[in-house]
Amino acid sequence: MNITQFHTLADHLFNKIELFLDDYADEHDIDLDYETNGNVITISFPNGSKIIVNTQEPLLQVWLATRKQGYHFDYVNDNWICNRTNESFDLIFSESVVEQSAQ
Template sequence: MEIKVFHQLADTLFDEIERDIDTFAEQFDTDIDFESHGNVITITFENNNKIIINTQEPLLQIWMATPQQGYHFENKEGNWICNRSGIPFKQLFSQSVINQIKD
């Protein structure tokens, strides 16, 4: 994959994450702080736990760190997939956000 394509796919994912956070905040009537600086997104919850998502350009990966675990995702046919479990990013991300909201 070319770096330019990687950045386009990562930018699309980061835009989706921002929209998803707004949806979760409304759905669960909670405050979720979203900060984006370059290639890093920091999501802070009311319990002060964080989820950090960033690009790893040399590896062409997206990394997500949650209080419980870290994940590495590779883009396969337009989908970001965890390289350990094979689970899509959206599924692991949603599960991680809900865990923090309910914690």
């Protein structure tokens, strides 16, 4: 993958994250605040916790920082996959949002 492809895939993921957050907040009637600044999305929850998603261009990775731990994702077979757990970004991210919004 080259840098242009990486940015296209990362931009698509960031758009998907924003849509997920909007839908999740509406469906669960909670006030999620998120801000995108360049290659970083910061999500703030009513309980004060945060989730941060950012790109690591030199590594061609997307990183996810949750209250619980951090994850690094490589693009494999049309999906962002954690290089430690082999789970998808979508699964880990959605579980983290549910967990952090519940506390």
